[in-house]
Amino acid sequence: MNFGSIFLFLSLILIYIIKDFFYSKLQQMNTVTQVVESFLKVIDSKDDYTEGHCERVSEYAGILCRKAGLKHDQIEKIVNMAKIHDIGKISVPDEILKSSGSLTDKEYAEMKKHSQYGYEILEDLDIFKEDLDIIKHHHERYDGNGYPDGLSGKEIPVGSRILAICDAYDVMSTGRVYKPALTKKEIIAEFEKYSGKQFDPDYAEMMIELIIEEQIGGIMTDEKVKKAN
Numbered sequence: 034m035n036f037g038s039i040f041l042f043l044s045l046i047l048i049y050i051i052k053d054f055f056y057s058k059l060q061q062m063n064t065v066t067q068v069v070e071s072f073l074k075v076i077d078s079k080d081d082y083t084e085g086h087c088e089r090v091s092e093y094a095g096i097l098c099r100k101a102g103l104k105h106d107q108i109e110k111i112v113n114m115a116k117i118h119d120i121g122k123i124s125v126p127d128e129i130l131k132s133s134g135s136l137t138d139k140e141y142a143e144m145k146k147h148s149q150y151g152y153e154i155l156e157d158l159d160i161f162k163e164d165l166d167i168i169k170h171h172h173e174r175y176d177g178n179g180y181p182d183g184l185s186g187k188e189i190p191v192g193s194r195i196l197a198i199c200d201a202y203d204v205m206s207t208g209r210v211y212k213p214a215l216t217k218k219e220i221i222a223e224f225e226k227y228s229g230k231q232f233d234p235d236y237a238e239m240m241i242e243l244i245i246e247e248q249i250g251g252i253m254t255d256e257k258v259k260k261a262n
């Protein structure tokens with residue numbers, strides 16, 4: 034066998050290995066997407082008041098990740114985890130989850146467990162692996178006063194820091210039974226006030242820029258609020 038034949042033979046083997054690798058990667062991606070979409074339906078059916086919350090948060094997370102210049106693979110993981118970040122709420126009793134009044138300390142403590150519950154529900158699924166830390170820590174605060182582990186600053190996974198901002202943005206822009214939606218100006222003021230406290234200051238600044246440039250959906254402008262009243 035001459036050198037040319039050996040080279041051709043090795044090239045064919047290499048092509049076969051690469052093809053096989055990408056095919057299994059593609060299959061894995063499809064599985065992740067299908068599982069994520071199924072869980073998304075479960076979350077929406079459990080908590081109809083916040084229907085669409087996880088989907089909107091994932092959309093905002095994608096925009097903020099791109100603004101932050103994260104790599105494609107990392108963005109994909111964060112967006113997927115954002116879609117199911119509140120999956121743990123399926124383990125929270127309905128009377129707490131759908132309560133329209135303020136929660137007692139005990140009820141609030143139970144509600145706060147949803148990020149840990151989410152981690153536990155999904156931890157046996159190999160397809161998510163270490164990405165689940167994004168879900169577990171999405172209620173940590175930059176100053177260390179969040180939950181479940183009281184992580185602070187860069188100890189908190191990047192995806193969780195991004196999610197915390199997008200999660201808060203959706204709550205502020207859509208409102209809740211106990212709290213009306215805020216205007217664009219008020220939302221910016223909140224991000225400025227809690228930058229470095231609740232939120233990573235770098236990502237909070239990027240979010241403010243996105244809001245000012247109207248690159249992100251769901252904004253209630255002051256004019257729209259005036260018209261609605």
Ligand SMILES: [Fe+2]
Binds near residue numbers: 118119147148171
């Ligand atoms: Fe949450």
Ligand SMILES: [Fe+2]
Binds near residue numbers: 086090118119200
């Ligand atoms: Fe959420």
